[in-house]
Amino acid sequence: MTPQPEDERVRRQRERARLMAWLLAAFVVLLFLITVAKIGLHR
């Protein structure tokens, strides 16, 4: 049975939102690591 268009729309939006949340979290961690590395370089 194929999913209804509205269900599919919600599923895709949820999937994209979840992925964006993970990517943002990874970006925050990366920024922290960049900052630590930069401080280390300038010591």
Add this chain to the structure above:
Amino acid sequence: MTPAIAQTSLPADWRDFLALTKPRVMSLVVFTGLCGLLAAPVTLPPALGFTAVLCIALAAGAAGALNQWYESDLDALMRRTANRPLPAGRMDRQSALHFGVGLGAFSVVLMDLATNHLAALLLAASILFYVLIYTVWLKRRTAQNIVIGGAAGAFPPLIGWVAATGRIELMPVLLFAIIFLWTPPHFWALSLFVRSDYAAAKVPMLPVVAGIPTTRLQIFVYSLTVAVAAVAPWGLGLTGWIYGVTAMVLSLIFLMLAGLVLANRSTDTASMKPERRLFAFSVLYLFILFGAVVVDRWVA
């Protein structure tokens, strides 16, 4: 350029955004960028090195997305590309444009933040070169599209090196030259056995415009220049024997395969085994050659 090929109603799946970045092409870009970074005489802290390579990957993805945004009409005409997200109607063009511009801008800003202005400038130049010079200007106008446009794909090792050192030196320029000269034989080998696709899409690739024998000759001539450029870092004393031996052996095989392409008289796509072999080997060639640059720097 024609508008969207097929109408989309659902929001695009994230996998289609990933497909927009041409992940297979990106792997070679990331690898050569990483090699440029690791071959440099300055070692970056791992977090900054990782970020520099990530930025190169994101920039390549952005360039790929903008290329697909602009070429959705062409992609729809070629079997090889007809199933991409835009021509297949799985994504609207505006989403692709926003994604490409956003990703490109993000990669340049992050590169500037993590490494230096020159690396960020080169990264921006590589995206603009690929999108504006190659995709928009050259690709549909001249058979030399691949020759000049090849510069876009040659940027990553230079950017990797500059991210580590902050300077442009002879070695990364030679690495740039290797990819620049490698691109025409690589793509012309492919375009020989998919030339009907390019002809159908009216893309003036060399086999379509100048014919098959001329393309085979050009492949051989450019292969000679690749061999010279590949051996040059060793000849100039910039690398050790590990790289030198690897470059010579690989380049001899490359020339041999290019010679077989030159000797092939068949115009039937099914009989273009030498062309397929050269295309497959050219990818391996670049991977091993750039790997050897790094091994040589760290081992020899």
